[in-house]
Amino acid sequence: MLRWIVFLILFGIIDIYAYQAFKTVSKNQWFNVLYWVVTLLVVGNFILHYYGFNRRDGFSHAHAYAFGFFVAILIPKMVLLLVMLGEDVFRVPLAIYRYFTEGESAKGNYFASRRQFISQIALGITAIPFASILYGIYRGKYNFKVLKYTLHFEDLPQAFDGYKITQISDIHSGSFDNMEKVKYGVDLINQQGGDVILFTGDIVNNKADELRPYIQVFNKLEAKDGLFSILGNHDYGDYVRWDSEAEKTKNLETLKQHQKNIGFDLLLNESRYLEKDGERIALIGVENWGSGGFKKAGDLKKASQGIAENDFKILMSHDPTHWEKQVIKDQYHYHLTLSGHTHGMQFGIEIPGWFKWSPAKWRYRYWAGMYEESRQYINVNRGFGYLAFPGRVGIWPEITVIELKKGSAMA
Numbered sequence: 094m095l096r097w098i099v100f101l102i103l104f105g106i107i108d109i110y111a112y113q114a115f116k117t118v119s120k121n122q123w124f125n126v127l128y129w130v131v132t133l134l135v136v137g138n139f140i141l142h143y144y145g146f147n148r149r150d151g152f153s154h155a156h157a158y159a160f161g162f163f164v165a166i167l168i169p170k171m172v173l174l175l176v177m178l179g180e181d182v183f184r185v186p187l188a189i190y191r192y193f194t195e196g197e198s199a200k201g202n203y204f205a206s207r208r209q210f211i212s213q214i215a216l217g218i219t220a221i222p223f224a225s226i227l228y229g230i231y232r233g234k235y236n237f238k239v240l241k242y243t244l245h246f247e248d249l250p251q252a253f254d255g256y257k258i259t260q261i262s263d264i265h266s267g268s269f270d271n272m273e274k275v276k277y278g279v280d281l282i283n284q285q286g287g288d289v290i291l292f293t294g295d296i297v298n299n300k301a302d303e304l305r306p307y308i309q310v311f312n313k314l315e316a317k318d319g320l321f322s323i324l325g326n327h328d329y330g331d332y333v334r335w336d337s338e339a340e341k342t343k344n345l346e347t348l349k350q351h352q353k354n355i356g357f358d359l360l361l362n363e364s365r366y367l368e369k370d371g372e373r374i375a376l377i378g379v380e381n382w383g384s385g386g387f388k389k390a391g392d393l394k395k396a397s398q399g400i401a402e403n404d405f406k407i408l409m410s411h412d413p414t415h416w417e418k419q420v421i422k423d424q425y426h427y428h429l430t431l432s433g434h435t436h437g438m439q440f441g442i443e444i445p446g447w448f449k450w451s452p453a454k455w456r457y458r459y460w461a462g463m464y465e466e467s468r469q470y471i472n473v474n475r476g477f478g479y480l481a482f483p484g485r486v487g488i489w490p491e492i493t494v495i496e497l498k499k500g501s502a503m504a
Contacts, residue, residue, distance in 0.1 A: 097144060104167070108132060111173035114212040132166065139163040148334040151299045154270055157483040158230075164482060165226040169219035176215035229439075229484035235274035237281055237477075238489045242463050243496045244470055246428055249405055250372035254499040258407070259287030259316065261492055262433025263295040263325065263476030267303030268483065272310065278477060278490070279313055285494045289318040289367065292357060293433045294325025294381065294411030298480060299333045301348035311355045318367055322357035323378040325411040325434060326387050327480075360409065362396040374405040377427070382419070383412030383434065385456075391415060397425060407431065413459040416471045429495070430471040437461040437475040437488035451488055461488065 115128055142159040259282060269275050282290065297303040314320055328348060335341040352359045360378025367374050377400060382391030391410060400406065406427045410416060413432040420427050437460060441451025453460040463472050475491040 097140065104136065107167075107170050107174050110177055111170040114173050114177055114215045117209050117212040118216055135162050135166050148332075149336075151333045152267075152481065154268075154483070157268065157481065160481060161226075161230050161483045165223060165230070168226065169223040172219045172222060173215050176211065176218060180211040225486050226484065229486035231484070233485040233489065234479045234483065235271065235278070236485065236489045237278050237492060239281065239285060239492045239494060240462075241494045241496070242472065243498055244429065244463075245498045245500055246405065247499070247501060248403075248428075249497055249499040250369075250374060251499055252370035252372040253367075253374055253405070253497055256369075256374075256497045257285070257287045257289075258431075258495045258497070259285050259290045259492065260293060260431050260472060260474050260495065261290070261477045262293040262411075262431075262474035263436060263478055263480070264292070264311075265295055265298050265327070265476070265478035265480045266307045267298035267300070268479050269307065270483070272306070275307060275310055276313075278492070279310055282492055283313070283315050285492065287316050287494060289376075290314055290316040290320045291376075291407075291409055291431055292320070292322040293409050293431050293474060294323050295327045295433065295476075295480075296322070296325070296352065297348065298327055299330055301344050301351055304348065304351045308351055308354050314356065318369075320355070320357045321365065321376060321378065321409070322352055322359050323409045323411060324359070324361070324380050324390075326381045326383060329381070329388060329390075331388065360396070362390075362392045364396055364398070364400050374407060375400045376407050376409070378409040379415070381411050382415040384414040384418055387412060387414075393419060393423060400425075402426075413457060413471060413473045417458055420471075421466050421469050427469055429497075430469070431474070431493075432459075432471060433474045433476055435460045435473060435475075436480065439476075439479055439482055439485045439488055441486075441488045443487060 112128060116125055119125055119128075139159045139162075142156045146156075261282060328345070330341050330344050335344070349359055358365065360376070362378070362380055364375055364377045367376055377393075377396045379391035379393055379396045381388045382393075383389070393415075397406075402425055406425065406429075408416075408420060408427045408430040410420065410430055410432055412434045416430045416432060420430055435453050435457050437451050438453035441449070441453070441461075443449050449461065451460065457473075459471055459473050461473050461475050463470060472493055472495065474493050475488055477490050477492070479485055479490070
């Protein structure tokens with residue numbers, strides 16, 4: 094109860110201040126009433142869904158949209174707050190100065206005209222994040238993008254020159270609310286013509302039953318050399334309350350069977366060889382390993398048993414912190430690691446080839462896209478689905494296509 098009281102006080106301060114800008118621009122009393130009606134409905138719906146949240150039932154679509162619409166009004170109001178506070182830094186001292194030097198009437202005129210101009214500017218600015226968030230909720234979460242990379246390796250077996258890997262990650266099937274859009278995404282994956290499809294974890298939010306309606310969608314995935322997958326932190330059911338440990342274990346076993354029914358070869362700290370024309374490359378899949386309190390079930394040594402040190406190696410590991418903390422320091426040379434997990438926080442700004450920013454960079458050093466360290470690569474996929482916030486703004490759902498080439502990039 095105390096945290097909700099604190100929440101209401103803080104939001105109230107933001108809201109009252111933001112309302113000053115709205116009231117200054119709007120001369121219609123009914124618009125002012127509408128402002129508070131919408132605010133009370135959105136905030137009330139948010140509190141209704143999150144007060145006394147039941148971890149047994151988990152996170153529903155209703156919870157997601159309650160959170161999404163709350164974010165849609167909170168961020169614009171915070172922008173209003175910052176703009177208006179920035180104005181007050183200059184406005185208040187200058188108004189006081191003019192009051193003592195020119196009299197009270199001059200002060201009144203100054204306050205009115207200055208406040209209205211800044212309020213109009215502030216409302217214009219806040220329209221951008223407000224519209225972007227609403228777009229992200231209704232369209233952005235299914236705005237699939239295909240990102241293509243070409244990587245050169247001098248020790249790549251000749252038979253795999255031109256080999257195409259299609260990576261997807263973070264499906265989070267429990268969040269989906271449009272079957273046709275998901276089918277479109279699956280068709281788009283197949284259109285890439287990858288030799289192999291690799292899925293790097295988090296196929297559900299919490300429970301295996303979330304995946305059941307989509308088995309007949311994802312089992313349409315096709316690749317000549319097969320489909321391979323690993324588990325992500327959400328796949329273990331750690332974020333909901335179970336009646337017993339046996340129930341939780343059964344859920345994980347059901348999830349594994351669902352993946353098998355789709356056609357995935359699930360790698361649980363295991364490896365496989367992909368073979369072509371008498372040559373081969375190693376595919377290693379670890380269970381989830383993440384720093385910062387996340388599950389550490391991944392065992393790189395166990396997964397790589399039977400793999401020779403000189404083999405060309407592709408590693409599937411859900412959390413990119415595993416690569417940072419262990420993989421690039423390992424005595425084995427893992428040529429390419431494929432991860433996901435971060436979603437790019439589903440919010441940010443990207444201008445391809447020039448600029449990339451998201452709050453995710455404050456938490457993860459490697460948070461989206463391709464990185465290289467110590468002659469090893471990692472691709473952090475932005476995710477196929479979404480979680481909690483029911484949308485994406487600027488960081489779009491991703492299908493990655495990586496072509497392997499033999500030789501130097503300078504050749």
